[in-house]
Amino acid sequence: MAKIQMTTPLVEMDGDEMTRILWKMIKDDLLLPFVDLKTEYYDLGLEYRDETDDQVTIDSALATKKYGVAVKCATITPNAARMTEYNLKQMWKSPNGTIRALLDGTVFRAPIIVKGIEPNVKTWEKPITIARHAYGDVYKATEMKIPGAGKCELVYTDENGNETRELIHEFAGPGIVQGQHNIEASIESFARSCFNYALDTKQDIWFATKDTISKKYDHTFKDIFQEIFDAEYKEKFVAAGIEYFYTLIDDAVARVIKSKGGYIWACKNYDSDVMSDMVATAFGSLAMMTSVLVAPDGTYEYEAAHGTVQRHYYKHLKGEETSTNSVATIFAWSGALRKRGELDNLPELVAFADKLEKATIDTIESGTMTKDLALITTLENVNAVNSEGFIKAIAANLAAMM
Ligand code: NAP
Numbered sequence: 001m002a003k004i005q006m007t008t009p010l011v012e013m014d015g016d017e018m019t020r021i022l023w024k025m026i027k028d029d030l031l032l033p034f035v036d037l038k039t040e041y042y043d044l045g046l047e048y049r050d051e052t053d054d055q056v057t058i059d060s061a062l063a064t065k066k067y068g069v070a071v072k073c074a075t076i077t078p079n080a081a082r083m084t085e086y087n088l089k090q091m092w093k094s095p096n097g098t099i100r101a102l103l104d105g106t107v108f109r110a111p112i113i114v115k116g117i118e119p120n121v122k123t124w125e126k127p128i129t130i131a132r133h134a135y136g137d138v139y140k141a142t143e144m145k146i147p148g149a150g151k152c153e154l155v156y157t158d159e160n161g162n163e164t165r166e167l168i169h170e171f172a173g174p175g176i177v178q179g180q181h182n183i184e185a186s187i188e189s190f191a192r193s194c195f196n197y198a199l200d201t202k203q204d205i206w207f208a209t210k211d212t213i214s215k216k217y218d219h220t221f222k223d224i225f226q227e228i229f230d231a232e233y234k235e236k237f238v239a240a241g242i243e244y245f246y247t248l249i250d251d252a253v254a255r256v257i258k259s260k261g262g263y264i265w266a267c268k269n270y271d272s273d274v275m276s277d278m279v280a281t282a283f284g285s286l287a288m289m290t291s292v293l294v295a296p297d298g299t300y301e302y303e304a305a306h307g308t309v310q311r312h313y314y315k316h317l318k319g320e321e322t323s324t325n326s327v328a329t330i331f332a333w334s335g336a337l338r339k340r341g342e343l344d345n346l347p348e349l350v351a352f353a354d355k356l357e358k359a360t361i362d363t364i365e366s367g368t369m370t371k372d373l374a375l376i377t378t379l380e381n382v383n384a385v386n387s388e389g390f391i392k393a394i395a396a397n398l399a400a401m402m
């Protein structure tokens with residue numbers, strides 16, 4: 001059988017620990033036998049990031065801007081323990097943070113639904129995708145502890161030195177205060193990424209804030225979304241048969257729990273931090289959660305939502321058997337290959353991405369799965385396999401489909 005051809009390279013960002021092991025198995029067993037894989041390879045493994053003073057991360061992000069589509073393996077974000085473990089020159093920043101800052105993107109996280117892994121919320125039939133605004137608010141806040149009685153104000157000084165003041169509180173005794181900010185340009189690019197992704201995936205989009213209480217701050221988010229929607233997206237949404245729906249955050253939470261799923265839920269930074277863990281856990285497993293960074297210029301970077309699965313890697317190093325779930329990493333590859341196929345008009349590549357996902361889901365639904373899923377599945381007669389056995393089982397299904 002002739003291999004499927006590609007025209008533009010995918011930006012391939014390799015990573016760390018157990019996911020780096022899975023990365024190679026996925027390529028060897030699921031991709032290379034079927035696709036004449038063209039990638040521009042960047043090694044974001046911690047050792048090479050350290051060796052290049054993290055330049056490789058920046059280069060990989062710039063390559064993503066150039067080619068438009070990347071696929072990324074999970075990477076270590078160094079902490080004090082990693083400094084010693086890898087004898088690092090510096091505590092390098094999170095690669096995801098660096099890439100996100102360069103691409104100015106929004107992260108969309110969606111669960112992979114399979115029969116036998118049932119959501120805790122009985123009504124959920126389709127995935128709920130969380131869109132996270134990853135700039136500002138409480139994550140860039142300035143805080144003070146107020147030691148005792150006194151006045152606290154917000155002061156804005158414009159470029160000519162004119163001051164505008166708002167009283168925050170007249171303290172009669174000790175207290176606390178916090179100043180948050182956001183910028184219109186960031187909210188605008190968040191809105192555009194959300195609307196583009198909704199069109200791309202043909203799903204409704206919900207957005208919620210607390211504009212009734214926060215009449216300037218949250219209300220600005222609401223207004224910017226509405227203005228951009230009306231000016232640039234309304235007609236496209238009608239044509240695609242999808243909707244933009246705004247409501248208050250507490251109303252949104254209640255509606256999400258009663259819903260069937262099948263939409264994108266755009267949230268402010270803090271709301272999505274909290275809600276994405278709730279949604280991911282309620283859908284069953286972090287190992288079944290995909291993640292894609294979408295930039296306002298239409299650049300895409302696909303990855304798994306989980307980390308490098310350190311505990312399994314240490315077992316692997318000791319020569320012990322592991323049963324690490326590769327589904328989210330496989331779907332990162334299929335997502336990236338499908339997008340590359342769409343952009344380059346390669347229907348065979350798109351069809352391959354669909355088959356790879358189907359082979360993966362069929363494998364689980366026929367009872368062959370890794371231990372994390374075997375522990376929670378409602379299926380009977382389950383065949384719990386190791387990391388490699390799972391990928392080999394998918395490869396057999398895929399070969400039969402090709
Ligand atoms: P993790 O990799 O998300 O794993 C935490 C635990 O979740 C695992 O020990 C395992 O539980 C379970 N798990 C996660 N993914 C799994 C999978 N594919 N298959 C089976 N079980 C899975 O988080 P971590 O081990 O705490 O963090 C390791 C490193 O990942 C850190 O250095 C962190 O900086 C990095 N990280 C990277 C990213 C990213 O690149 N996007 C995201 C998050 C974290 P059991 O041990 O109970 O089996």
Ligand code: MG
Nearest residue numbers: 272273274277
């Ligand atoms: Mg969080």
